[in-house]
Amino acid sequence: MHIQFFGAAGEVTGSRHLLEGEINGQSFKFMIDYGMFQGGRDADDKNLADLPFNPAEIDFVILTHAHIDHSGLLPRLSAQGFKGPIYCIPATEALIKILLLDSAHIQENDFERAERKQKLGKWRGELPTVLYSVKQATECLSQIKRYDYGQVYEPIPGIEAHFRNAGHILGSAIAVIDVQEDKNKKRIVASGDLGMFGSLLMPDPDLIESADILLVESTYGDRLHRSLKETEEELVTVITETMRHGGNIVMPAFAVGRVQEIILLLVSLVKNGRLPHLNIWVDSPMATAATHLTEKFLEDLDEESQDVYAWYQKNLSAVNLKFVADVEESKALNRIKGGAIIISASGMCEAGRIVHHLRWNPPDSQNAIVMTGFQAMGTLGRRLVDKSPMVKVMGKEISVKASVHTIGGLSAHADQAGLLRWLRGFKKAPGKVFIIHGEEKAAHNFAAIIKDELQWEHVITPERGNLFPI
Ligand SMILES: [Zn+2]
Incomplete structure (x- = not known):
């Protein structure tokens, strides 16, 4: 053989x-x-x-x-x-x-x-x-x-x-x-x-x-990765600070796996009293499909995730989790001036609805952009991680005044x-x-x-x- x-x-x-x-x-x-x-x-x-x-x-x-x-x-x-x-x-x-x-x-x-x-x-x-x-x-x-x-x-x-x-x-x-x-x-x-x-x-x-x-x-x-505990600390700090200043948080994430992990992490932080009531929008058709599919295969997940999910089912009002249906609704998110967590694909910020969110949110200093995955050289995501003061989005130069954070422990x-x-x-x-x-x-x-x-x-x-x- x-x-x-x-x-x-x-x-x-x-x-x-x-x-x-x-x-x-x-x-x-x-x-x-x-x-x-x-x-x-x-x-x-x-x-x-x-x-x-x-x-x-x-x-x-x-x-x-x-x-x-x-x-x-x-x-x-x-x-x-x-x-x-x-x-x-x-x-x-x-x-x-x-x-x-x-x-x-x-x-x-x-x-x-x-x-x-x-x-x-x-x-x-x-x-x-x-x-x-x-x-x-x-x-x-x-x-x-x-x-x-x-x-x-x-x-x-x-x-x-x-x-x-x-x-x-x-x-x-x-x-x-x-x-x-x-x-x-x-x-x-x-x-x-x-x-x-x-x-x-x-x-x-x-x-x-x-x-x-x-x-x-x-x-x-x-x-070696950073620990999940450190990741939680970082997220709690970024979200608490941004909410206090009335800003939005944009999180580009890979549609399959990462988006679901972030949702669970956020819900678990609310469950444990580390974060207040959250307004989360998931703006990606593929991430939405993958999340609904994950719900169908719950028994394949970690027991801790299953507990968080069960808690959320009993406390639906603790987190306002919305799946954005169409492009019009997606565009409407750009009018929200604060208090929103927008999770969108693609992971490297190169295509899809995330690009629109990265057109409208970076110029505002009270907003935050939280990167959650590997960003390859030459991508918009990488330029954000590298803290470029200006980035080109949809053919326009945008100044980045929002804070940019890289969360390392989600892999x-x-x-x-x-x-x-x-x-x-x-x-x-x-x-x-x-x-x-x-x-x-x-x-x-x-x-x-x-x-x-x-x-x-x-x-x-x-x-x-x-x-x-x-
Ligand atoms: Zn793989």
Whole structure:
């Protein structure tokens, strides 16, 4: 049997790993995740690159969670001939229905807009890439097979698999795959993305006791997060101060996971008497959909979250939580002169309704902008974090007089300490450990720490395209 890495090797996005082997003379091929490359100039090229395998020969895909960098190229794989099942947790199916269709919509819209401009002579260069259509994304969704955490399934004779909770986002899983190769049984464990221990929204990642082959993520393999307690303190201070001065608080956040975590955190702070009655507007159709979906899968959340939710159901008037329905209502929020908390996507402030809020709120010194996630270079979010006095929003120069805060402790990923804690759950060193899903520096540093602290020997940081016998 061998494994080949086609993404998330020396980088964070594009998770897709091919496993190939033979059972009783029958060859098999399957993928763990099939994600999109995101950000960076060459992401398009990587997404479009010719495949060194025939998609029709892939027997099945095991999907660890819904994030686009793990699921985003599935419709393309299906359109190219993959006909097998895609295994995932029920909540992941519900989430990718939203995420993949949205991704396809955006691609189609961008293309059509560019094409219209081209006809008018207003478009230079190549038209934007469409990796798949809405129709193809819809067709791919019919290949999904759902299994709950702990439920064993048998994709092909000789391979048994099950999911464990990764505590990262709703439906996120660690994949445990047992392959009966001739006389040898090999256990492959793929961590997927691992959540933080002690996070409010999600339960702790399940510990796994044994693996022959381990794939572990390393997004924050070289960093430590601030504690949730510190984050709460920061939020309480910012909100109390801003409210006292009669300002608004604008919080850009990722629609899936982060928005729900912030809502729960705010409600829990009201519940504990740390904050007064709040007026919260959630202004993002995707965040609204993801929040309603989270309510449907409450039992998958951390017990603490379930308690906060139950309290809120009995004390609905303690927090005025509104989901903004349409663009008109969204624009009306710009007329609120104080006392509002506006949570909106996208996370990096580049598109969507958040842009309007960042057009109207920054010039006012009593307002506050609270950044809650990673902001890539070159984005409006990053310029705000870097405290630029002027930023360009919707083609206009805006002066930033509002205070800008960065809340560091909300992360859907375990930090170095969390990752090590998870690795210590293994009773003995796995035969081979592949460090994936981290930028080169993070992956290499984390590999060194594992060798040093856990005394594990076979720790490998693969590069894209690398193939290893296992
Ligand atoms: Zn993820």
